[in-house]
Amino acid sequence: MAHVVGPEVVKYACTCGLLKSISSLYFCRYCCQLRCGFCVCHEVDSHFCGKCCENLPSSEARLKKNRCGNCYICPSCQQELSTRIGSKGPSNPEDPKSTPKKMYYLSCLYCRWSSRDVGIPDQSAATGGWPDRENVNANRLQEIIEMYKAMVLAEKQQKEKDKKKQRGKYLSYTDRTGVTAAALRKRIGLPVDIQHSLLKAKPKEPEPAIAKEDVEDLPEELLTKPVNLTEVTTIEQRLLQIDLQPTTVEKLFPVHKQLSIKRSLRCRSCEHNVSKPEYNPNSVKFKIQLFAYYHVPEIRIVTVEPLRAGRPSELIIKFTNPTQHQTTITILSLVLSGDENEVKEETGDQPSLPQEKQPPSLSSQPSSLLSLSSRQPSITIKPRPVSQEVNADVAIPSSKVILPPRDDAAEYDDSGDTHNIQDDPKLVVWRKSNKAFVKLLVTPKQGLALNTEIVAGFTMQHIYTNTIATTVENREPDKHDHNIRVFLTLGNLVGFD
Amino acid sequence: MSRNSIKILQGALVCEESKLRGDITIGTGTIIHPSATILAEAGPIIIGDCCLIEEQVKIIHRLPFDQQDKENTPVLIIGSHNVFEVDCHVEAPKIGNYNVFESKSFVGNKVTVTNGCIIGAGCKVTQEQILKENVIIYGHDCHMREGLDRPGLQTLQMETLSKMLPNYHHIRKPNKKN
Structure with a gap:
């Protein structure tokens, strides 16, 4: 446009x-005023993966850290990876006539990076089963997250005591669209991760990090050997995997694709929607589109x-x-x-x-x-x-x-x-x-x-x-x-x- | 270069509408699409076997200004199994085997291309250098990385083309027995 x-x-x-x-302007029919992206409320309507177009409820998206479970992006150039078939020997070594076994690997069509580059073994199923690497700091992070969750909970309880809890104004719409396993668990009252920390009266504080005085020496070869730039990762590549921050290209691993959102925009004065997309990720249409282009000369x-x-x-x-x-x-x-x-x-x-x-x-x-x-x-x-x-x-x-x-x-x-x-x-x-x-x-x-x-x-x-x-x-x-x-x-x- | 001397080996598929100027030798199994341009200005061009040269490709053998006064005429040797995709412009003085020049890429006349290199779509390489084997240049900023292996062959595509092209285009007759 x-x-x-x-x-x-x-x-x-x-x-x-x-x-x-x-x-880039909207026109609120109810207040008869122009609105722009800076003076409307932005609300997340739905989460979806831009590659496989899967719609995820917000709770599940939160659980998956806003990433798609099946789609990957290239750690080298941030484009989407596609699954490719590579045949590898016959399925039955004794029978030479048997069909060759199909093996799948991930490949980037843009920079030609492939999962074979970093030694990820080929998979026999097309839909993943790709190994996810554990974050070395996962336990520590979990501890800290739990502590903060407990702190939030304690604060909430304190507030509840003081006065009646105010209900949230808007429900997240994605919770309504589908019942997920996580949502179901919540509904029937099975423990969701927050629940058990309720029992603890006081948030348990994790061990504080200890500062170290002795650090690793600067490797001498950095000064003596010429730098091979094709082996060193760029800042973008490092920041893409924030938990590992690989310094060399052989440590690049496929990254789960980040989810996209559909958002609705709401006029702040009258709280009517000025733009509301359809839920279906495949659809590019709007349910409500009060764009100024359609109302103002x-x-x-x-x-x-x-x-x-x-x-x-x-x-x-x-x-x-x-x-x-x-x-x-x-x-x-x-x-x-x-x-x-x-x-x-x-x-x-x-x-x-x-x-x-x-x-x-x-x-x-x-x-x-x-x-x-x-x-x-x-x-x-x-x-x-x-x-x-x-x-x-x-x-x-x-x-x-x-x-x-x-x-x-x-x-x-x-x-x-x-x-x-x-x-x-x-x-x-x-x-x-x-x-x-x-x-x-x-x-x-x-x-x-x-x-x-x-x-x-x-x-x-x-x-x-x-x-x-x-x-x-x-x-x-x-x-x-x-x-x-x-x-x-x-x-x-x-x-x- | 006044006279055209085009040598087409048996098995090569060269479309009549392609523009070939100068002393050019085309190897077996090579496919040259119509409207491809190959200019041998500075000296002869020898194209190896099973190269795929698509539409609007410009391969120009032209020397840098500082080397033009030399006595001996240099020969541009293009190896085998190279793929020149649509509208790429290649002036490299030496090209090895198994390279891919993607669409709208540009390779200047000071760049020596070895084996298994991929010049990504739209990438411009002009700085005087020798590209290492299996180097991949990609992206808007021409990032360079080293591939594990040389790019895959386009055998299937070339088989289809060798069946399809003679049905719709006039083909130059091979004039050289190998």
């Missing part, structure tokens, strides 16, 4: 104050005249209406110092909201007072001021631009536009279906040095039609104005000719 709307010359100011291209730069300090240049930008509803775009001057309304909304000061901007989800609140406690903003975000400097003035046109709704079939319709829109010919240069080319005059400020990057900005007000059916009596989709601050990087200042 990014390359379709790139290069990022048109940036929209998110409600939180960050500048992003439209493809897209702006693209068509042409811009050479920019000279103090001289007006013509800028043509294209507006595209992505929604199924007609919208009107008004270009207003840029207000950099944060909108009053936005600030109020962000701090959750709902009663003082202007009536027409009231989010529809809030209007039906009396019936859902019970859920109000969970609907309140988890974190109040203070909007930051936009840090972008603007060094050009945009002449604000007096008239508005009407954009017809998006019609996918219009592309194939040769009969021409049927919309009878009276345009201001000074403003709208050309229009077709849901797109319009708009001419603006941009004047870079006086006294700028040559080759200065010129950034112009304006506030785009568009009418957003909210289609969420809120109450039974209110069937009319409500329309309201939505202001977005837009910044255009127009290019560098050129000299006078």
Whole structure:
């Protein structure tokens, strides 16, 4: 997507104050605000392996240290390893006609590393049984982990005594998707690793590590022999196996592939999801995708005249209406110092909201007072001021631009536009279906040095039609104005000719 | 080099559409795809047996500037069982056996390639050096590692090609008895 709307010359100011291209913004339909990846809650929906596409519940993923049990990556180049077949002698040595025995080994198709390189014996089964190496410090680590678990438990019990335990707001969804062995054990009350430490009253402290004074001498051959770089591992290779940190390539062993996650994004003010993927790891679709690209008019730069300090240049930008509803775009001057309304909304000061901007989800609140406690903003975000400097003035046109709704079939319709829109010919240069080319005059400020990057900005007000059916009596989709601050990087200042 | 003298040994499969310039000898079992380019500018090229030279491959025998004034004409000898994958560009002055030049790789004219080396896809090797045996160059940063064994042969692929290519392309006739 990014390359379709790139290069990022048109940036929209998110409600939180960050500048992003439209493809990386979300639009919360309930608060009617832009949200970006930094001002939404990220939640892990499901864990899956990117190679075998196996879906793992979160408890099992935790148990497996967020790694896939069957898939491996190359310790040399971090690509996925594939299982290959190598035949090795007949299965029955006495009978020369018997089929050769199939042996499997792991091989990297990228750097040609193979499990034979480090002397891992071939396996007779395709699906693994690959030896896992014990971590030499496993016992010690387990001791420390147990101690901390016990400490956490003790702290929890202390808290419970003090006051009633607060229930977690969200359940992890992966626990619901499948019943695993671990989850089942938990459900029927068999001891899961935490359980037995409950009996101990005091966390048992492991032996403290003792500092040693005598360290190994520097091997002299490091200074005398030339270094063979093909035998020494790189930092990346060492850090991939953090428990062993091999220094030479013959100690590289296949590493279990790390699991990927699917995450849903939630608006922090109203706690509605703005993006929610489907559970199935094979699916790339979304259940909820409130991307700004589908709700907010897209702006693209068509042409811009050479920019000279103090001289007006013509800028043509294209507006595209992505929604199924007609919208009107008004270009207003840029207000950099944060909108009053936005600030109020962000701090959750709902009663003082202007009536027409009231989010529809809030209007039906009396019936859902019970859920109000969970609907309140988890974190109040203070909007930051936009840090972008603007060094050009945009002449604000007096008239508005009407954009017809998006019609996918219009592309194939040769009969021409049927919309009878009276345009201001000074403003709208050309229009077709849901797109319009708009001419603006941009004047870079006086006294700028040559080759200065010129950034112009304006506030785009568009009418957003909210289609969420809120109450039974209110069937009319409500329309309201939505202001977005837009910044255009127009290019560098050129000299006078 | 004004005159083309192409010697194709019995059993080699050289497509008519390949671009061959200069004095070139092609060994038995070698397959040269259409649109491969082999230029013997500085001296003759001798290609060994069972090499696979795929489409858009450029093998150019060109000397570095500082060696161009020498009297004797050097010969580029390419060993046996080398695989030149699609769109690789090889100018190495000496190539041994069992090497693989992956797609879009580049080998400069100061690099001597020994045996069993793999130049990974997109890797550029230009620094003056002699590649050790079974060296594998891979990745964006051209990491180098030493392989355990030489790469596997492409026998199956070459058998298929030797059946398929004559059905769809004009083949140059072998003009040399071995």
